[in-house]
Amino acid sequence: MGQQGTVPAVRSRKRATGSTPLVMVTAYDAPTARIADRGGVDLILVGDSLAMVVLGYEDTLQVTVDDMAHHVAAVRRAGPAALVVADLPWMSYHLDEADTVRNAASLVRAGAQAVKLEGGRRRAGMVAALVDAEIPVMGHLGLTPQSVHVMGGFTVQAREAEAARTLLADARALQDAGCFAIVLEGIPDVVAGMVTEAVEVPTVGIGAGPWCDGQVLVFHDLLGLEERKAPKFVRRYASLGADASAAVEAFAADVRAGRFPADAESYHLKDEVAASLWSAAQPGPAADAPQAISVGSGGGGPTEGARRSR
Ligand code: KIV
Numbered sequence: 001m002g003q004q005g006t007v008p009a010v011r012s013r014k015r016a017t018g019s020t021p022l023v024m025v026t027a028y029d030a031p032t033a034r035i036a037d038r039g040g041v042d043l044i045l046v047g048d049s050l051a052m053v054v055l056g057y058e059d060t061l062q063v064t065v066d067d068m069a070h071h072v073a074a075v076r077r078a079g080p081a082a083l084v085v086a087d088l089p090w091m092s093y094h095l096d097e098a099d100t101v102r103n104a105a106s107l108v109r110a111g112a113q114a115v116k117l118e119g120g121r122r123r124a125g126m127v128a129a130l131v132d133a134e135i136p137v138m139g140h141l142g143l144t145p146q147s148v149h150v151m152g153g154f155t156v157q158a159r160e161a162e163a164a165r166t167l168l169a170d171a172r173a174l175q176d177a178g179c180f181a182i183v184l185e186g187i188p189d190v191v192a193g194m195v196t197e198a199v200e201v202p203t204v205g206i207g208a209g210p211w212c213d214g215q216v217l218v219f220h221d222l223l224g225l226e227e228r229k230a231p232k233f234v235r236r237y238a239s240l241g242a243d244a245s246a247a248v249e250a251f252a253a254d255v256r257a258g259r260f261p262a263d264a265e266s267y268h269l270k271d272e273v274a275a276s277l278w279s280a281a282q283p284g285p286a287a288d289a290p291q292a293i294s295v296g297s298g299g300g301g302p303t304e305g306a307r308r309s310r
Contacts, residue, residue, distance in 0.1 A: 003081060004081050005042055005043060005081060005082050005083030005113075006083065006113075007083065007113065007114055007136040007180050009083075010022060010042065010043060010083055010180060010181055010202065011180040011181065011201060011202070013042075013202050013213060013214065014200070014201075014202055014213055015196075015202075015213045016197075019213070021212075021213060021214045021215060022042045022043065022181075022202055022204055022213055022214025022215075023040070023041045023042050023043070023214060023215065023216075024041060024042060024043035024044070024045050024085075024204055024214060024215070024216035025039070025041050025044065025045070025216065025217055025218070025219050025222065026044070026045045026046070026047040026049055026053070026216070026217075026218045026219045026220075027044045027045075027046065027075050027078075027080075027219055028046060028047075028050050028053070028054050028071045028074070028075070028219070029054075029071060029074045029075065030074045030075065030077050030078040031078075032075075032219050033074070033075040033078035033080050033084075034078045034080070035219075036080070036082065036219060037078065037080035037081055037082050041082050042082060042083065042214070043082055043083045043084075043085055043204075043216075044075060044080055044082045044083070044084050044085070045085045045086075045087070045116065045216060046068065046071050046072045046075050046084065046085070046086045046087065046112065047087050047116075047218070048060040048063050048068065048087040048089045048090070048145070048146070049087075049145070049218055050063055050067065050068070050071055050087075051063040051067075053218060053219075053220050054071075055067075059145065059148050060089070060090065060145045060146055060148075061090045061146060061148070063089045063090075064089060064092075065088075065089060065092050065103045065106050065107070066106075067089070068086055068087060068088075068089055068107055068110075069106050069107055069109075069110035070110075072084065072086045072107055072110040072111050072112050073110040073111050075111065076110065076111025076112075077111075083113050083114065084111060084112050084113050084114075085112060085113070085114045085115065085116050085138055086107040086110070086112035086114075086115055086116070087115070087116050087117075088100075088103060088104060088107070088115050088116065088117045089146075090146040092104075093117050093123065093126045094126075097125065097126060097129035100126045100129060100130065101129055101130060101133045101135070104130050104133070104135045105133070105135070108135060113136065114135070114136035114137065114138055114180070115130065115135060115136075115137055115138070116137070116138040116139070116140055116183065117137065117138075117139065117140065118139075118140040118141075118144035118145070118146045118147065119139075119140075119141075119144060119147075119170075120139075120141055120166075120167070120169070120170020120171070120173055120174060121169065121170055121173040123139075123174075124173045124174065124176070124177040125177075127139070127174060127177035127178055127179055128177045128178060130178075131177070131178035136180050137177075137178060137179050137180065138179060138180065138181045138182065138183060138204075139171070139174035139179040139181070139182040139183065140182070140183040140185065141167055141170050141171055141174070141182060141183070141184055141185070141187075141195075142157045142158060142167065142184050142185045142186050142187040142192075142208065143155065143156060143157050143185045143186025143187065143207065144185065145185075154186070155186070156186045156187065156188070156207070157186055157187050158187045158188065158191045159188060164187075164188075164191045164194070167187065167191060167195065168191075168194060168195055168198055171184075171195045171198065171199050171203075172198065172199060175199045175200060175201050179201060180201055181201050181202045181203070181204060181213075181214075182195075182199065182201060182202075182203050182204070183203075183204050183205075183206065183216065184196075184203050184204070184205045184206075184208040184212055185205075185206045185207055185208060186206070186207045186208065186233075187207075187208050188208075188209070189208065189209020189210065189211060190209075191208075192205050192208035192209050192211055192212050193209065193211030193212075196211055196212050196213060202214055204216050206233065207231060207232075207233035208233075217234065217235070218234075221234045221236070222234070222235065222236065222237050222238075223236070223237065223238045223240045224236040224237075224238050224239040224240055224241055224242070225240050225241045225244070226241055227241050227242065
């Protein structure tokens with residue numbers, strides 16, 4: 001865990017000024033936030049990728065402000081030093097400014113220090129309204145997953161010159177509206193480099209090549225928590241999914257073979273308590289005694305269990 005992250009500190013991190021690249025990862029709950037924070041990231045994004053990565057949906061359109069707030073609060077409870085940014089979900093910033101500010105405020109009250117929204121010039125008014133309400137905003141351009149149906153899938157954007165020029169104009173509009181940083185997702189490296197040069201706020205890339213001011217990856221992707229085929233921009237730094245399955249398999253084998261739990265993994269009674277309980281449970285003159293307590297029957301059986309101390 002490093003120094004407490006702030007919006008102005010992130011805003012100042014243009015690589016052209018000699019800064020080291022910004023590092024952002026997603027996190028969706030307290031343990032993932034703690035792991036990310038211990039890893040020394042600058043920003044934690046409670047992304048609406050929550051829908052696909054954690055909740056099992058096909059796209060990101062299914063999560064609500066309440067879903068996001070629930071997960072933002074869990075991340076906040078981890079007490080990260082990294083700046084916590086929360087995604088505004090689809091339809092939470094599209095209708096009117098008051099609705100947008102109210103939704104963003106719910107995420108801030110849950111623990112976010114900034115919000116992120118997708119789209120360019122068409123969202124500039126909403127960005128300005130949020131900034132006016134003292135809510136810092138991160139933009140998101142290129143492959144914007146909330147536009148999956150318009151894009152016809154999760155496909156690389158701005159491959160043609162005209163689309164690249166439009167993206168550049170969108171980035172300038174977001175900057176002018178007050179965004180403190182802009183995520184560039186799924187665009188050619190040269191386009192991301194051009195946008196990064198053109199705007200004064202830092203860009204954070206994902207599938208956008210090496211010339212952004214920072215990089216972001218989804219937590220589960222970089223740790224290899226799922227064995228599905230990842231997009232080519234994902235670099236896996238671990239294979240935790242395979243490790244986790246192997247661990248569960250070993251647990252199942254130990255239980256089935258009677259190797260778990262071991263003596264050291266069990267709680268024990270004092271000898272005299274165990275002996276008196278056990279004799280009360282034997283048939284005979286004491287059989288009228290209450291039978292409510294049963295002595296465990298695992299391992300070497302109840303007799304051995306009763307003999308063990310503590
Ligand atoms: O929701 C998310 O995880 C994101 C990142 C891919 C930038 O928006």
